[in-house]
Amino acid sequence: xxxxxxxxxxxxxxxxxxxxxxxxxxxxxxxxxxxxxxxxxxxxxxxxxxxxxxxxxxxxxxxxxxxxxxxxxxxxxxxxxxxxxxxxxxxxxxxxxxxxxxxxxxxxxxxxxxxxxxxxxxxxxxxxxxxxxxxxxxxxxxxxxxxxxxxxxxxxxxxxxxxxxxxxxxxxxx
Amino acid sequence: xxxxxxxxxxxxxxxxxxxxxxxxxxxxxxxxxxxxxxxxxxxxxxxxxxxxxxxxxxxxxxxxxxxxxxxxxxxxxxxxxxxxxxxxxxxxxxxxxxxxxxxxxxxxxxxxxxxxxxxxxxxxxxxxxxxxxxxxxxxxxxxxxxxxxxxxxxxxxxxxxxxxxxxxxxxxxxxxxxxxxxxxxxxxxxxxxxxxxxxxxxxxxxxxxxxxxxxxxxxxxxxxxxxxxxxxxxxxxxxxxxxxxxxxxxxxxxxxxxxxxxxxxxxxxxxxxxxxxxxxxxxxxxxxxxxxxxxxxxxxxxxxxxxxxxxxxxxxxxxxxxxxxxxxxxxxxxxxxxxxxx
Numbered sequence: 001x002x003x004x005x006x007x008x009x010x011x012x013x014x015x016x017x018x019x020x021x022x023x024x025x026x027x028x029x030x031x032x033x034x035x036x037x038x039x040x041x042x043x044x045x046x047x048x049x050x051x052x053x054x055x056x057x058x059x060x061x062x063x064x065x066x067x068x069x070x071x072x073x074x075x076x077x078x079x080x081x082x083x084x085x086x087x088x089x090x091x092x093x094x095x096x097x098x099x100x101x102x103x104x105x106x107x108x109x110x111x112x113x114x115x116x117x118x119x120x121x122x123x124x125x126x127x128x129x130x131x132x133x134x135x136x137x138x139x140x141x142x143x144x145x146x147x148x149x150x151x152x153x154x155x156x157x158x159x160x161x162x163x164x165x166x167x168x169x170x171x172x173x174x
Numbered sequence: 175x176x177x178x179x180x181x182x183x184x185x186x187x188x189x190x191x192x193x194x195x196x197x198x199x200x201x202x203x204x205x206x207x208x209x210x211x212x213x214x215x216x217x218x219x220x221x222x223x224x225x226x227x228x229x230x231x232x233x234x235x236x237x238x239x240x241x242x243x244x245x246x247x248x249x250x251x252x253x254x255x256x257x258x259x260x261x262x263x264x265x266x267x268x269x270x271x272x273x274x275x276x277x278x279x280x281x282x283x284x285x286x287x288x289x290x291x292x293x294x295x296x297x298x299x300x301x302x303x304x305x306x307x308x309x310x311x312x313x314x315x316x317x318x319x320x321x322x323x324x325x326x327x328x329x330x331x332x333x334x335x336x337x338x339x340x341x342x343x344x345x346x347x348x349x350x351x352x353x354x355x356x357x358x359x360x361x362x363x364x365x366x367x368x369x370x371x372x373x374x375x376x377x378x379x380x381x382x383x384x385x386x387x388x389x390x391x392x393x394x395x396x397x398x399x400x401x402x403x404x405x406x407x408x409x410x411x412x413x414x415x416x417x418x419x420x421x422x423x424x425x426x427x428x429x430x431x432x433x434x435x436x437x438x439x440x441x442x443x444x445x446x447x448x449x450x451x452x453x454x455x456x457x458x459x460x461x462x463x464x465x466x467x468x469x470x471x472x473x474x475x476x477x478x479x480x481x482x483x484x485x486x487x488x489x490x491x492x493x494x495x496x497x498x499x500x501x502x503x504x505x506x507x508x509x510x511x512x513x514x515x516x
Contacts, residue, residue: 111188118196130199137204142214150187151216162214163313 017049019069025062026054029069033076038121059119064112071125074098079124103132107149194222201226236439236446236511237261238472238484240503253499253509255470255484256453258462260501302344304337310346312358323356323365331373338389338445340396345370347389353398355422370422371398388440392447398427399440399469411494413469413487432467432489441472443510462497470497472509484509 015031019040031049035041040055049055057065078095103110110129117125136148142162146154154162201209201223209227213220238253242260252261303311309328311320324346328334331348338345343357351374358365390397396418404410415438416427436447450466464470471485483496503509 107189108187111192114192114196115188118193126196126199130196131203133200134203137200137212138208140208140211142211145211145215149189151189152187158216 017044018054019049019065020054020056021060021062021065022058023062025065027062027065027069029073030076032080033069033072036072036075036079036122036124038123040120057120060116061112064109064116067109067113068116068120068122068125071102071128072122074102075124099128103128107133107136190216190218192219194225197222198226236441236444236448238499238509239443239512240499240509241507243502243504251503253501253503255464255497256462258497258500302337302339304334304346310334310337310344310356312344321358321363321365323358324354324367327354327367335387336389336445338391338396340391341394345389345391345396347387347398348373350374351387351400353389353396353418368423369425370396370418371425371427374400388445390438390440390445390447392436396422397430397438397447399438399445401471411487413489413492415469415489430489435466437464437466438469439472439511440469441511442508444512446511470511472511 016028017031017034017040019027019029019034021027031044034049035044040049043049043055060068075095078091103113105113110133114126114129114133116122117129133149137145140148143154145151197219201212204212209223213223238255240251240253242251253259254261303313309322310324311322313320323344324334328346328348331350331352331354333349334346335349336347340355343355345353345355347353351371352369353371355368355370356365357367384403386401388399390399398416398418400414400416402412402414404412415430415433417430419426419428433447435450437450437453439446439448448464450464454463465486465488467489469487469489471487483498486495486497487493488495499509
C-alpha cells in the first residue's frame with residue numbers, strides 16, 4: 001500500500017478522498033488510486049475531496065464509477081512506482097491477466113468506461129478499452145461492426161451506402 | 175446480453191456519438207482494410223477516419239488491381255499508376271477471387287427507379303451486375319431484391335459484354351455490337367428497352383483477330399470504345415472512340431478524333447473518363463502524368479511489346495506506349511481498373 005507523496009501530513013494511514021457519482025452514490029478511495037485520473041489529481045492536489053466534501057462527478061454513474069475505481073485501485077501501486085521499473089514479471093503478468101478479464105464485458109459497458117476514462121483523463125484505461133474495441137472490430141464488415149457494437153438498424157441511406165460498398169468490397173469479407 | 179439486445183431494439187447504442195479523439199485511438203492500431211470497413215459504419219465515423227487517415231483513401235481513380243507473380247506470394251495488390259509502384263495496401267488473405275473473374279458491377283446514384291417503393295423516391299444507389307453468362311441483375315436498396323433484365327434481348331445479341339449507367343437508365347453492350355438502353359421499374363419488376371445502336375458491321379474476316387468493346391459514361395455522355403487487333407504476332411491495334419450524339423433516337427455515333435481534357439480508362443470491371451488536369455494536379459512532382467485524348471487499357475495485350483504493362487493509346491497520333499507495371503504481375507490474370515467507392 002503506497003502512501004501518496006503529496007500527503008496532507010497524516011503520515012500513518014493513506015489519504016482517502018470521496019467521489020460522488022451522478023446518481024449521488026459516495027465512493028471512498030485512496031487518493032493514490034483516484035490520482036490515476038489527471039482531472040482528479042489536480043483537484044486532490046488542491047486539497048479537494050477530503051473530509052465530508054467529496055468530489056462530484058456529474059458525468060459518471062455509480063455502476064461505471066465503481067468499475068473505473070476497480071481499475072484504478074488495481075493499477076495504483078504500479079503507477080506509484082513510476083511505471084514500475086522494479087516490478088516483477090509476475091506482477092506484470094498479473095496486471096495483464098486482470099486487464100484482459102476487466103474488459104471482457106458488454107459493449108455498452110465498454111462505451112460507458114471509455115467515456116468515463118476520457119472525461120477523467122485516465123490514460124491507461126482509455127488505451128485498454130480502445131484496444132479491446134479495436135480487437136472487436138478487426139476482420140469484420142461494416143454491418144458486422146454495427147451488430148457487434150449494438151448500433152440501431154441502419155437508415156435506408158446508410159444501408160444504401162453499405163450495399164454500394166459491399167458491391168465493391170464484398171469479396172473482402174467472404 | 176439482454177441489455178445489449180434491448181438497446182439494439184430501441185436504437186440506444188451511443189457508439190455513433192463517440193468523440194473523434196476516442197475513435198481515433200481505436201482505429202490507430204487497425205489495418206487499412208479494417209479502417210475501410212470502419213468508414214462505412216456510419217457517417218460520423220467516416221468523417222473521423224477520413225480526417226485521421228486521408229492517405230488510406232480516396233484511391234486515385236482509377237487504380238489497377240493485379241495479381242502478383244507467384245514469386246511474390248501471388249496475392250492481389252493495387253498498383254498506383256500515378257506513383258508507378260505497388261501500394262502497401264495488403265488485401266486480406268481470405269481474398270481468393272481473380273479480379274478478372276468477378277462479375278462486372280456498376281453503381282449509380284438514382285432517384286427515379288423507386289416509383290413503387292413505399293417511401294417517396296429518394297436519392298440513393300442502384301447497382302447492376304453483369305454475370306459471366308451475360309445476364310444483367312439490378313439491385314435497388316430501397317426494394318432490397320435483385321431483378322434480372324434483358325434475358326431475351328441478351329440471347330439475341332449473343333450475351334452482353336459491358337454496361338454503363340447513363341441518364342437514369344442502364345445501357346448494355348451486346349456481343350454483336352448493339353447498344354440497348356433499359357429503363358427499369360424495380361418496384362413493378364418491369365423494364366422497357368430501346369435500341370441506341372444497331373449491331374455493328376463485322377470486321378473483314380481476313381484481318382479479324384479479335385475485337386473488344388467497352389461502354390464509358392462521362393458527364394451525361396455515352397461513349398463506345400472499340401479495339402480491334404489485326405495481328406497477335408505484332409502490336410497492330412485499331413482503336414476507335416465513338417460518342418452518341420443527341421438526340422439518342424437518331425442512333426448517331428460520331429467518331430472522336432480526340433477527347434480534350436479527358437483520358438479514358440477501360441477494362442473488364444470498370445471503365446471511366448478521367449479529367450486529366452484534376453488527376454495530374456494531385457500527382458506529386460515526380461508522379462506519372464496521364465495525357466488527354468489517350469485510352470488506357472488495363473489488359474495485358476501489350477505484353478507482346480513490353481511484359482507487364484498498361485497500354486496507353488493516343489487518339490491524336492495513333493501511337494501505342496507501354497507503361498510498365500513496376501514489380502510485375504501474374505500474366506495469367508488480367509489486371510483491371512477499379513474505382514472503390516468510400
